Amino acid sequence: MEHRYSENLHSPGAELVQKTLLQKLSALTRFHAGYFRISLSLCAQALLWKTLSAADPRALHFILHLLPAAAFDVLWSFALSSLVVLCALYAIRCACRFDCFKAELGHHVGVNYLFAPWASALLLLQCAPSPFLRPERPAYHVLWWAFAVPILVLDVKVYGQWFTKGRKYCLSAVANPTSQMTVIANMAAAAAAAATDLKEIATCMFTVGLAHYLVLFVTLYQRLAGSESLLPALLRPVFFLFFAAPATASVAWAAISGGGGSGGGFDTAAKMLFFLSFFLFLCLVSRPALFWRSMRTFSLAWWAYSFPLTVLALAAEKYAQEVKGGVPNAIMVVLSLVSALVTVALILFSAFNPALLLPHRDPFLPQPSIPS
Template identity: 60%
Template sequence: MDGSYLGSPATSQTTMAAAAAAEAAASLKRRSIPSSSSISMLTRFHAGYFRISLALSGQALLWRTLTGDGDGDSSSSSTPMVRSLPSAAFLLLWSLALLALVALAALYAARCLLRFPAVRAEFRHHVAMNYLFAPWISCLLLLQSAPPFLRPAAAPYRLLWWAFSLPILALDVKVYGQWFTRGRKFLSMVANPASLITVIGNLVTARAAAKMGWHEAAVAIFAVGAAHYLVLFVTLYQRFPGSDSLPAVLRPVFFLFFAAPSMASLAWDAIAASFDTCCKMLFFVSLFLFASLVSRPALFRRAMRRFSVAWWAYSFPVTVLALASAEYAQEVRQAAANALMLALAVLSVAVTLALMLFSALRTADLLPHDDPFDCPHLPM
């Protein structure tokens, strides 16, 4: 065939017309469907991002406790410097925590609508599904630290408690039920430190019920959480194959080891109306586990190489430990206990501020393409 035929004007015009038609069709297709970037973002977004709201909600409760704006008399254990903090600072922090929770909930609702297969896959993931408790825990923490217009004796408080507690109880039936009934998900194979979030959900619910004066409900929910905490703790302590399946980037969730007994001490304190011997034992166990983890920085070295949303798992456990130390200091009224409370509170605030700063400066790392919770088999 003659080479001049290939470069003829008619052929060039035909090629250009075909290219223009293809470009127009592609443009029409792009306008008719959601942008691939937004779909990709919803695919990579998961319930693990509620670590952020969990951390901020815990901070709001800590600040309310230390500034003496709570329902009890926790302010007696606070230093004059802490009590002198303006109430506007607490309101600002509480509003920020609420805003973060609402924003994350809206994103997750969009994910449920547009990427439901990814949500279903997340529910079946042995680590990711535990964070489905996190938004409801955040709601209960915000409820307990709410400004004075929302008190435990008020009817809206009780309605909100039911709204936030029922999903946790439903998830309890689902998660705990599949552990001891016949099925494929044996606890020794799926248990991991993130599973402790399920226990924390029960303990936060029990504490909120006790604040309303619902003693029997609080004891019942506490009993469920305590029973499963013992089983989980023994299982994780024996390091079965399932407990070693946690990716290195998620090792900050090991801090949940001392978050659970810390929250248990707070819940029992609310039930018994005093920081009794049982609360003290749980608090001392938390301190021991905290010391055991912070003395092994090599365990978290790989997780600290690059910023990720998993870093937010450091904040909430330290905050709960600081809350427990505040109740302990109020009970014993000793200088050493007050110093410990102040040190843990400062550490908690410093960790949260550092995480907020990293999140603002490293926004590109908040939605990485190699997240352990990703579902790569799903279309983007």
């Protein structure tokens, strides 16, 4: 009887089942927090077009009126679905391979994208179409706390690690462009809080994010050759986060100082942050050779282009509402359309190249190694 049981285990059917399970486990293990850049990009697009439709700028009037009335609801639902699916997959991955999650917590790139799902949720919360999720409603406050507290916990974990764990985890050794995700998450939380009566908390989140950004920007600017912060060529699209952080800060400060009105709070400080973001954007796009090697083959890293362009377009919309004129409107229109086209192109590339989204050798993937 034992011999028959052993034969069943080694039968072709059993081996096929085992191989299928191993393949699924391998694919699940290759899934990591970096995939939340997809939901972050889609949620930012939802917020951008909600803002544009509310402001109804003349420069985009012809485009907005061509869209069906339910277009924004479809976009918001699509962004929400992507976030829910990615969160579910990541939760399953953590349950099945908790060792991979622990490795990600100590990885100089992976830990930064743990901020992304919470930032995505806060962006969606700001543009929710449901009347039950308006800023004055209790549900908005409850969800804000649910999404902001994990950001604060990660802040304490990451910042404390830099202060107390010695040379291996000091900022000068592990800083890289993805480290700016911590700044972006804090600014997203500040902007969402500013829409309510949580002004003091919004200012607190903004202060923490800004202080970190000032130190991080100088550290990245002066980083040494050969340090761990240097990324492989495949990951160079994340350099776009250099202008995403000040753009998000510009939008957050406009919300804090102006009570969330369209353009009404875009004061001198918000303009300075927008100008810094736009300057860094011009510096990067003027160096296309920097990104050439990463553009040879489609990869998850390409999604790093979408969110920065979208949030810069959002800041440009706020600026155009405050400073009337042809140039601000032209900047807003170009950035909005480019961000939308880039996002659509990335969706199509992802749909037609799903295998390239889960490569066996992903530079973002922290150790331990995965089964092939």
